[in-house]
Amino acid sequence: MEWLGYVIVFGIVIVFMTIAVYNRATEAAEFYVAGRRIPAFWNGMAVAADWMSAASFISMAGALYALGYDGLAYIMGWTGGYVLLALLIAPYLRKFGKFTVPDFIAERYESNFARLVALIIAIIISFTYMVGQVAGVGIIMGRLFGVPFEIGIAIGMVVIIATTIIGGMKSITWTQVAQYIVLITAYLLPVSLLAMQWFGIPLPQFLYGNVLQWITDLETQHGITPHYIEPYAKFTMTQFLALMFVLMAGTAALPHVLMRFFTTPSVREARWSAGWALFFIAILYLTAPAYAAFSRYVILKDVVGKPVDQLPAWAQKWAEVGLFNVIDKNGDGIIQWAELNIHRDIIVLATPEIAGLSLLIGYFVMAGGLAAALSTADGLLLVIAAAISNDLYAKMINPQAPEKKVVMLGKAAVAVAGIIGGFVAAMKIGFIVQIVAWAFSLATASFFPALVLGIFWKRLNRQGAIAGMIVGLLVTIIYIYLNKTQGFSIAGIQHTASGVFGLIANLIVSYIVTIMTPPPSERVQKLVEDIRYPKKIHEV
Amino acid sequence: MEKEKLQAYHKANIAIITTLLIIWAIVSYGGALIAKALFASKTTIFGFPAHYWISAQLSVITFVVEIFLYAWIMNNLDKKYGVEE
Numbered sequence: 001m002e003w004l005g006y007v008i009v010f011g012i013v014i015v016f017m018t019i020a021v022y023n024r025a026t027e028a029a030e031f032y033v034a035g036r037r038i039p040a041f042w043n044g045m046a047v048a049a050d051w052m053s054a055a056s057f058i059s060m061a062g063a064l065y066a067l068g069y070d071g072l073a074y075i076m077g078w079t080g081g082y083v084l085l086a087l088l089i090a091p092y093l094r095k096f097g098k099f100t101v102p103d104f105i106a107e108r109y110e111s112n113f114a115r116l117v118a119l120i121i122a123i124i125i126s127f128t129y130m131v132g133q134v135a136g137v138g139i140i141m142g143r144l145f146g147v148p149f150e151i152g153i154a155i156g157m158v159v160i161i162a163t164t165i166i167g168g169m170k171s172i173t174w175t176q177v178a179q180y181i182v183l184i185t186a187y188l189l190p191v192s193l194l195a196m197q198w199f200g201i202p203l204p205q206f207l208y209g210n211v212l213q214w215i216t217d218l219e220t221q222h223g224i225t226p227h228y229i230e231p232y233a234k235f236t237m238t239q240f241l242a243l244m245f246v247l248m249a250g251t252a253a254l255p256h257v258l259m260r261f262f263t264t265p266s267v268r269e270a271r272w273s274a275g276w277a278l279f280f281i282a283i284l285y286l287t288a289p290a291y292a293a294f295s296r297y298v299i300l301k302d303v304v305g306k307p308v309d310q311l312p313a314w315a316q317k318w319a320e321v322g323l324f325n326v327i328d329k330n331g332d333g334i335i336q337w338a339e340l341n342i343h344r345d346i347i348v349l350a351t352p353e354i355a356g357l358s359l360l361i362g363y364f365v366m367a368g369g370l371a372a373a374l375s376t377a378d379g380l381l382l383v384i385a386a387a388i389s390n391d392l393y394a395k396m397i398n399p400q401a402p403e404k405k406v407v408m409l410g411k412a413a414v415a416v417a418g419i420i421g422g423f424v425a426a427m428k429i430g431f432i433v434q435i436v437a438w439a440f441s442l443a444t445a446s447f448f449p450a451l452v453l454g455i456f457w458k459r460l461n462r463q464g465a466i467a468g469m470i471v472g473l474l475v476t477i478i479y480i481y482l483n484k485t486q487g488f489s490i491a492g493i494q495h496t497a498s499g500v501f502g503l504i505a506n507l508i509v510s511y512i513v514t515i516m517t518p519p520p521s522e523r524v525q526k527l528v529e530d531i532r533y534p535k536k537i538h539e540v
Numbered sequence: 541m542e543k544e545k546l547q548a549y550h551k552a553n554i555a556i557i558t559t560l561l562i563i564w565a566i567v568s569y570g571g572a573l574i575a576k577a578l579f580a581s582k583t584t585i586f587g588f589p590a591h592y593w594i595s596a597q598l599s600v601i602t603f604v605v606e607i608f609l610y611a612w613i614m615n616n617l618d619k620k621y622g623v624e625e
Contacts, residue, residue: 069575072595076568079600083564086607087557091614205597209588216589229589231575240572248568266625268618271611278604289596532550533623 005144005363012182012367013159016374019178020163020171028403031168031410032099032386033262038173040269044276046173047260049180051078051251051277052284053129054136054373055436057183060285062344064292068227070234071292075285077247079278084252084452086274090261092455092531094270099262100383101255101447102391108454109462110524112396117469119387121446122255126380126387127421128435129256133377134160134425137370143349144366150426156370157422160377164385164414168407169263172378179375180280186368187284187348191291194355204290211293218300224337228296242497250440250499253447256379259386267534295347298354304337311335314353318346381421385413437496438480445472445502453510458528464514472506549621556613560606567599 025031038046056078064071096104102122106115134153137160141152163175195204215228226233232240251257264270302312308328311319318324323343326335348369352362389410394401424432446469453460479498482488493500519525526538571594578591585593618624 069579069592069595072592073572076572076595076599079603080564080568083560083603083606087560087610206586209584209586209593212589212592213587229579229592231572231579231591237572237576241569244568244572268611268615268625271614272608275604275608275611278607282600282604286597286600529546532553533546534618534625535623537546537623 004360005366008360008363008367009144009370012371016163016175016178016371017159019174020166023167023171023174025167025170026404026407028099028390028407030170031407032382032390033259034169034173036263036265038263038265040264040272041276042173042177043260043264043269043273044278045180045280046176047257047273047277048280048284049176049183049372049375050260050379051257051281051376052183052372053376054133054140054369056284056288057187057369057372058136058140058345058348061288061291061295062342062347064289065296065342065347066344067234069229069231070240072289073235073240073244074247075289077244078251079282079285080244081248081251082274082278082281084248085257086271086278088452089252089258089455090274091267091270091534093258093451094261094264095267095531095534096527097262099259099390100386101258101451102387103395104454105450105465106391106395107527108524109450109465110521111462111466114462114466114469115391115395117466118447118450119391121442121469121473122387123384124435125254125439125442126256126383127417128432129439130377130380130384130417130421131425131432132436133373133380134421135428136373137377138425139345140366140369140373144363149428153422153426156374156377157418160374160381161415161418163374164378164381164418165411168385168410169259169382172382173263176375176378179371182371183368183375184280184283186365186371188287190348190351190355190357190361190365191287191294193357193361194294194351195290197355204294205286208290208293211290211297215293215297215300218297218304222300222304222337224300224304228293236492238491239494239497242491242493242500246440246444246497246499249444249448249503250442253443253451254439255447256376256383259383260379291348291351295351295354299340299342300337303335303340306335308333308335314350317353318343318350324350377421381414381418384417385410388413388417438476438498441476441480441495441497441499441502442473444499445469445476445506449503449506449510453507455528455531458525459514459519460510461514461517461520463517464510464512467513468506468510471509472502474502475505476502545621546623549617549623552617553614556610556617560610563602564606567594567602571595571599 029035093104102115102118105118134156137156138149138152141147142149163171191204192202195207196202199207212229219227261270264273315324323346325341327339329339352365389406393409394406450465450469476498479501480495483495530538575591583590
């Protein structure tokens, strides 16, 4: 049956590549923003694929399984961020109408130094995030075909670089649309079939309420506390609220998501597009808690309280590869809840086997995870390429550079950043995984206020914004350091939510520095007024 | 274009954003603040524990509806004030 896995995955990869080849691009507007011709619906789908990473696809249900109610901070954080994006940022950036987030920062604050700060933050966030995706590809390839991690990364890297190099945003957009369709089908299929078996209706999103009840009953029976659905058993309430806020503000300000909103034909379409994006994302985020509840129930029912040597067949298979561990600590031959150690990735990957579905569906789920990783890596790679070719080279180093040369440099940057990303992923540096978790805090403390205040507060000037971003980042980094190494915390807030302090510092510094220095130029004030209206109001 | 009309449009936009963000905050942060009490009271909605349902479903669905609503309201407002592209 293994050949089937090869056929599915390579078939899908060939489809992605064919779409990319059909959408080649050589002009800057096509390379960076797909010629601004992407209709709202399709851009929404592409945003969803861009946004939902290997982690969303494979690990999120597992995190919910482990964290119970407290894990919902991720669900609300990563969806609620789109409300901020749609109401406070995306339509105005679209009206501004350039290529990148650093473009906006530089023009709004009339400073190439601000551009430099913005592009460095964009590269750090996007690069570390991309390394996580590439590692995801390596892991999936390994599970599917048993190829070594490094070979899996090399294959994935070739696909990611090729799709991005061929047509930039233009080719990425349509491959992301195809990747969304694959990933969402692969995500919904196993859990819907499982719901069909249990309830006769393939709608797990509406049915897992009953399962939560069964979980509570079984937990009571086995004497397991705290209950799965009990709030604030894993996080304190302040950590829950702070984390949720950081995930929201960070989501709204992540450069690879915002860049996709430059591709719509109008402000009007940009607004609709945000709605479609969250609609397509919500399908997966409403399903993830169902995955978590179903597996939690199966494990409580079929594993806990059973003899150690009578693991169900699906659990045995994952035990062999070390992802499902039972250690009979008290030596009574019976599995206790506390004796189980389950890797979070298997919650999604094991569901086809739990439901007794054919191997084919298992492979298809893996292909979905692959699509999720590839589509996110494409978008991130483009942000890095745009930061280097558009912002650093064309706008700062050589403003007279011909467009063709800039796009060529962008393509070269894609290849170089991609190859470096592959090598870094292959080295399995734990620190990189950590930085991904901090990306949201860093964006909350820097880009989020620089964008939202830049749009809504005309008086904010260059001095205030730059000082705010730098202090915001410093406070965030210092808090992360103190919390990680010294165990220091304020109100029980952990390093993963450190961005709230960075944001507060940013706002205070931005305000004080701004009112002590002169207002921005006439031109910038007109720019800020102009982006409020879809129609052209001022020549700027 | 008259300055007052433009200012009225901007004011209306800010009012709409504020209203929608208040709703956004109530379902997410409000829901989280009362989660403990709702859990203790064992309230259920549609077969779900109420606190879990509010955070896992009501909030996410509200977010989606809010964004579409904002697009719809603003696209009409653009026409009303004559500021559409």
